[in-house]
Amino acid sequence: AQSVSQHNHHVILSEAASLELGCNYSYGGTVNLFWYVQYPGQHLQLLLKYFSGDPLVKGIKGFEAEFIKSKFSFNLRKPSVQWSDTAEYFCAVHSSNTGKLIFGQGTTLQVKP
Amino acid sequence: DAGITQSPRHKVTETGTPVTLRCHQTENHRYMYWYRQDPGHGLRLIHYSYGVKDTDKGEVSDGYSVSRSKTEDFLLTLESATSSQTSVYFCAISEGSQREKLFFGSGTQLSVL
Numbered sequence: 701a702q703s704v705s706q707h708n709h710h711v712i713l714s715e716a717a718s719l720e721l722g723c724n725y726s727y728g729g730t731v732n733l734f735w736y737v738q739y740p741g742q743h744l745q746l747l748l749k750y751f752s753g754d755p756l757v758k759g760i761k762g763f764e765a766e767f768i769k770s771k772f773s774f775n776l777r778k779p780s781v782q783w784s785d786t787a788e789y790f791c792a793v794h795s796s797n798t799g800k801l802i803f804g805q806g807t808t809l810q811v812k813p
Numbered sequence: 814d815a816g817i818t819q820s821p822r823h824k825v826t827e828t829g830t831p832v833t834l835r836c837h838q839t840e841n842h843r844y845m846y847w848y849r850q851d852p853g854h855g856l857r858l859i860h861y862s863y864g865v866k867d868t869d870k871g872e873v874s875d876g877y878s879v880s881r882s883k884t885e886d887f888l889l890t891l892e893s894a895t896s897s898q899t900s901v902y903f904c905a906i907s908e909g910s911q912r913e914k915l916f917f918g919s920g921t922q923l924s925v926l
Contacts, residue, residue: 709853736915743903743917744856790855801915802872803848803855 702727704793706804713781714812721776721807723791730796733774735765736803738788747789750774761785783813816840817918819904825924832891834921836904838884844907845887846871846915847879849900856903862887894925 707722725731735747748759755767765776774791791804816839826832836845846861848871858871860879868879876898878890891898904918 743919805855
C-alpha cells in the first residue's frame with residue numbers, strides 16, 4: 701500500500717541546533733513531494749516542494765529538503781533552529797499514478813530557548 | 814492567506830446527530846478537499862471535489878458525505894455523528910489537479926460526545 705512515513709514523532713532541540721526530519725514514501729513512479737508546517741493554533745502552510753530538477757530544494761525560513769530517489773526519501777533540514785520553529789511538520793507525497801496526495805503522521809518539533 | 818473560511822470553528826455535538834461543516838472560498842479554485850487531522854495519523858483525505866457537483870471519495874470517506882452546489886462552497890456532512898469522528902477538520906483548495914499548492918482553512922474542531 702502507498703504510504704508516507706515520518707520516523708520522528710517528537711523532536712526536542714535547543715536553539716541553534718541542527719535539524720533533520722526524516723520522510724520516506726513507498727510510491728513508485730513520478731512523485732511530487734511537499735513539506736507543510738503547522739504553527740501552534742494555525743493552519744497548515746507550505747514550507748517547500750519538489751517537482752523536478754535540482755533534488756536539493758530551498759524553502760522559506762531557511763529550511764531545505766533533499767530528494768534522494770534511490771532511498772525514497774525527502775528529509776527536511778535546517779542548519780540552526782530557532783524557538784519560533786516550534787511547530788508540527790508534515791511530509792506529503794503526491795503520486796502521478798494514483799493522483800492521491802498522502803500525508804505522513806507528522807513530527808512535533810519543540811525548540812527550547 | 815487564501816480566502817478560505819470554515820464554519821463553525823468549534824462544534825460539540827451528541828452521538829447520532831447530523832452535523833454539517835462548511836467551507837467557503839473566494840479564490841474561484843476548482844479543487845476543494847476535506848481532511849481530518851488526528852494525532853499519529855497526520856492528515857487523511859475524506860472527500861474532494863474537482864468541480865461543481867463533481868466529488869470523489871478519499872481515504873476515510875465512510876460516515877461522511879459532501880456536496881458542492883456552487884464553486885465557492887464545499888459542505889461536509891456527518892449523517893449520524895460518532896465519537897470516532899471527533900477530530901479537527903481542515904478544508905483545502907488548489908487551483909490545479911496536481912495539488913502543487915494546497916491552501917488550508919483554519920480548521921473546525923469537532924467533538925462528538
